[in-house]
Amino acid sequence: MAGKGNRDSKADHPESSAAGASVVSRVADILRAFAEGGESASIKDLSHQLALAPSTLHRLLDQLVTAGLIERSAGRRYRISNEFSRIGALVARRAGVLRLARPVVQDVARETTETCMLGMLLPQTLTMMFVEKAPASAPVPYQIRMHHSRSLLWGATGLCLLAWLGQEAMERVLRRGDLSPLDGRTPPGSRELAERLAQIRAQGYALTCGEQTREAVGIAAPVFGANRRIVGDLCITLPRARFSDADESRLAGLLMRRAAALSRLNGHIPSPAHGGRE
Incomplete structure (x- = not known):
């Protein structure tokens, strides 16, 4: 009853x-x-x-x-909020660039024997997070937090995204004043950061050491979408002890080629004036 x-x-x-x-x-x-x-x-x-x-x-x-x-x-x-952006990116994992990226991330990890990840831009909050990871035969002695919002000011993956977002986005991110996740340092000045981002665009990739994780090297190359806007980046991380100057051109070249191929799969048509890079 x-x-x-x-x-x-x-x-x-x-x-x-x-x-x-x-x-x-x-x-x-x-x-x-x-x-x-x-x-x-x-x-x-x-x-x-x-x-x-x-x-x-x-x-x-x-x-x-x-x-x-x-x-x-x-x-x-x-x-x-960052949480709303995080949920949206998690949902997006099932389609689009993330589905296309999974085999690319796995191939890069196998070929380099290093950990490869896909970083995704969260445009509403101008932050990023890792949404795909392929650990390789050579493990890393530090934790990589997945699906966690990160600043664009520190580390290769964030700086790579920021380099292709433009002056207005750079100023917005700088105004937030995100401190270094390692030692609490304040962000660089606008002019210094603009010069660093210009160098990243010129060479086609970002490389940092010890900015997000101590003694960790990060290398990232941009991934674009159909509207010629950056949507993410393909990146490798490895311990500083395993990295030599000779590795930079080899790893960066591989990442740029794979990121460009992934961009084309995602509908991106590169501008001839930029030699395939936006």
């Missing part, structure tokens, strides 16, 4: 289900607006775009902030 009573209760109140569906639909619209929009949005922006009352938006946004999917930013604005 209890079970029947519960069923009757739900049947007698169809408006409860309708209200629940309405809330879910509104939340989906809000998340979609953030995913498709700019860096941040105000209550006024969202109210005009979604035709929702400001009071309703306040209530739903407060719940999304509590859930960790949206965060407050300066000037009474809101933006998507």
Whole structure:
């Protein structure tokens, strides 16, 4: 009888289900607006775009902030959180560049005997994370955190992405002031960073030692999408003790060739003026 009573209760109140569906639909619209929009949005922006009352938006946004999917930013604005970006990238693993990249990452790891990874740009937050990894026969004596948001200011994988994002993105990332994950150093100045990124673009890859992990060398080459925008990078990491100057051209050359091939599979058409690099 209890079970029947519960069923009757739900049947007698169809408006409860309708209200629940309405809330879910509104939340989906809000998340979609953030995913498709700019860096941040105000209550006024969202109210005009979604035709929702400001009071309703306040209530739903407060719940999304509590859930960790949206965060407050300066000037009474809101933006998507790192967690929202992380979830989106995890979902994207099942399709697109990530599916195409898996065999490439595995081939590079076999050919070099070093650990190869795919880094993915999170454009809304201007951060990155590793979404695919192929450990090789030569292990690394340090942990590599997967699906964890990382700054673009430190390490080869982040700098490689930042090098092809443009001046405005570089300034935005610098304004955040992400400190060194190793020793808390402050970021370089705008001019110094711009010169470093220009060098990365000129040579076609980034190389760093001990910026994200002590005594670890990172080498990364850019991966582009169909719109000629950078979407990620192909990278190798190995201990400094296993790396020599002679390895740089060999490993960087291999990464650039494989990253360029992966970009073509992803629909990228390189500009002839840049010799195949954007």
